[in-house]
Amino acid sequence: MKKGDRVANEYPQVMTIAGSDCDGSAGMQADMNTFLARKAYGISVMTAAVAGNSYGIHASESFSPAFIGQQFAAIADDFQVRASKTGMMADTPTIEAVAQNYQKYDFGPLVVDPVIITKHGAMLLEESAYQTLCDQLIPLATVLTPNFYEAQKLAGLTLTTEADIEEAAAKLQALGAKNVIVKGKHTGDQATVRDFVLLEDGKNFWLEEDYVPTDRVNGTGDTLSACIAAEIAKGESVEQAIRTAKQFTHRAIANEIAVGHKFGPINHWVEL
Template identity: 65%
Template sequence: MTNSYPQALTIAGSDSDGSAGMQADLHTFFARGIYGASVMTACVAGNSYGIHASVPMPTDFIDQEFADLADDYQIRASKTGMLADSALIETVVKNYQKADFGPLVVDPVIMTKHGNQLLEESAFNTLRTDLLPLATVLTPNFYEAEKIAEMSIKNDDDMVLATKKMQAMGAKNIITKGSHADTNQQEVRDYVLLESGEGFWLSEPYHETDRVNGTGDTLSACITAELAKGTPMKKAIQIAKQFVNAAIGEPIEVGHKFGPINHWAALDRQLS
């Protein structure tokens, strides 16, 4: 039957070294048994040493990407990655609202896991007011949660409060990722708040490694893939957490410095 195979969409930038962005999303879709389509919003030149150049796609080109996919494919779930400026965010919001591309997973890509801001302030405000309310799932890291909720997170109660604040802004389901700042930590704990009001913690072992490029992309892409398959929301988030932890825990030797995670580590595991 035409379009019977589950399809998911990544709306993100292309990373030339394949470790993050659109490439990490497509690796994840493949590993989770999903056909992956893409709307390219930017091109990034970089390697394991860092990012050295980037170019945003023209908004009329992005319009055409959306139109072509809507004319031919049956996208069952979508996700966003890094959107460079307000114009790109507004273009993505406009096109997503016109298309029937399923639930939307928003990886906000505002700040790095070390607290460095990636998005200019004007674009951040557009993301929070225009894109965040469309999010079926929001996946901020620790520093992004502080930025969006406009508060410091110092303990578990603060993380719960920040997550509730973000849900009040319109995002339906949220996984707030824990901090990696403690050099002696043994686990990574994330807080999940579902649309139903159920809240719970997810915990996986902490791995001391510099091969963590693309972890946020992969988490949000795995949730997207599971939703495209019809997996219930809670289970989709749990599977994504396990998938990413396996990918970090069994690194592959690619590049010289900050390498990618291993999207094939969990292929022979039963995730639940």
């Protein structure tokens, strides 16, 4: 036995499968910052890389399915990943590679952040990739974390009332996701942000925090899903992981840091 083998994989390890955002505010970097803040060891499979800053995205490159597969294999050969999460995946080949490789290895429960539509309603995926996401990745989700607009798209409903949102969550479970959190709108004309949670056993509840008027909101969805995955990796129940993630993300938004000139990151140094 080599030195260190006995304890090599005792520390909780959690993996993000996402693109790299070079300004650190979102994507893989936001995930890794969250893992560190929540005291879980972060591991990554990079699907793409983005050249961007607080003003916007200027260029991007996707990695080949073969290279994505090589990353999965390398991690499986050495680490004991206890939970995983996905972020934005640019196209059908990427989604297919992630879904196939995730099923090939044991990387724990999967949190799927279905990065389809921005919080302002702009579509991010072409229709063919969207359908692949629905058919191949969402059925693997232990937790699915759509924003308001993504939930509308996935459920095929216009969400106007609380009853509409509750119906949408049930439809998302019917797509194969075990647990669903439908994130509320962030339009600026509300006092609170309310998220609806539907668990695998049928239990459901609303989570509410004060709305924070700020442009320091890059990476909020990444952070929420990453925190859920980190808490699951540490042994928390899905319900408690979701509750912790909601509180952590809210505090990270409410306690601003001055980084970047326009749309800045949230504050992962915040403590619960």
